[in-house]
Amino acid sequence: MFHISKNKCVGCGLCEEKCPAKAISINNQGFAFIDQEKCIQCGLCVDICPQGASKNITEKLTFAIGTDDGKIIKQGEHIGESEYFSIWDYSEGKMAFREKRENIKYEEDETSSHGNPEKAKKVSSVLTGVDVIAGKIIGPNVVRMKKKYVPVIIREPSIDRVIEIIKENINEIVDEYHKQDRKAIILN
Ligand code: SF4
Numbered sequence: 001m002f003h004i005s006k007n008k009c010v011g012c013g014l015c016e017e018k019c020p021a022k023a024i025s026i027n028n029q030g031f032a033f034i035d036q037e038k039c040i041q042c043g044l045c046v047d048i049c050p051q052g053a054s055k056n057i058t059e060k061l062t063f064a065i066g067t068d069d070g071k072i073i074k075q076g077e078h079i080g081e082s083e084y085f086s087i088w089d090y091s092e093g094k095m096a097f098r099e100k101r102e103n104i105k106y107e108e109d110e111t112s113s114h115g116n117p118e119k120a121k122k123v124s125s126v127l128t129g130v131d132v133i134a135g136k137i138i139g140p141n142v143v144r145m146k147k148k149y150v151p152v153i154i155r156e157p158s159i160d161r162v163i164e165i166i167k168e169n170i171n172e173i174v175d176e177y178h179k180q181d182r183k184a185i186i187l188n
């Protein structure tokens, strides 16, 4: 599935003009958008874009969103303090809810500036099969977690909106997923 990054697109309109399927339009926010029903997967928009904004996303990724109630992303505390992880599978532009996983309870040593390795290990034990973790705040254990997962910061509270933000920014998430030295990425 071809997807255009709103963070890279400058709205030049080259892809809109050249797309053989007339699948691309510039939306009212000023960036190009692909109508997936019309796209014939030719890849021309990838070749033509001066910004490298279009990408063929073939990856299937599993997301864990830290939450206490399944409706709001964990507020005020690190993702590792979440009661649950809401697990979602991304594929072909869609996010499908898979399950709710209960987090472990573990008292973190807040005096440690590098996080608690034992806690990171415990939390990881409930994140089997996960590729990306999403929270509002990620604690000092991010230095360990980022080796296993792409850490994503999203400050919107509603999980419905979080899901939309993930889909809108999938190019950046996939790029980070393939990096050796990952960083947490902040998405709006
Ligand atoms: S060619 Fe690239 S920068 Fe120009 S509108 Fe299309 S996606 Fe955006």
Ligand code: SF4
Binding pocket: 002, 018, 019, 020, 021, 022, 023, 024, 034, 038, 039, 040, 041, 042, 043, 044, 045, 046
């Ligand atoms: S892959 Fe081809 S058909 Fe699909 S949006 Fe890009 S240029 Fe258009």
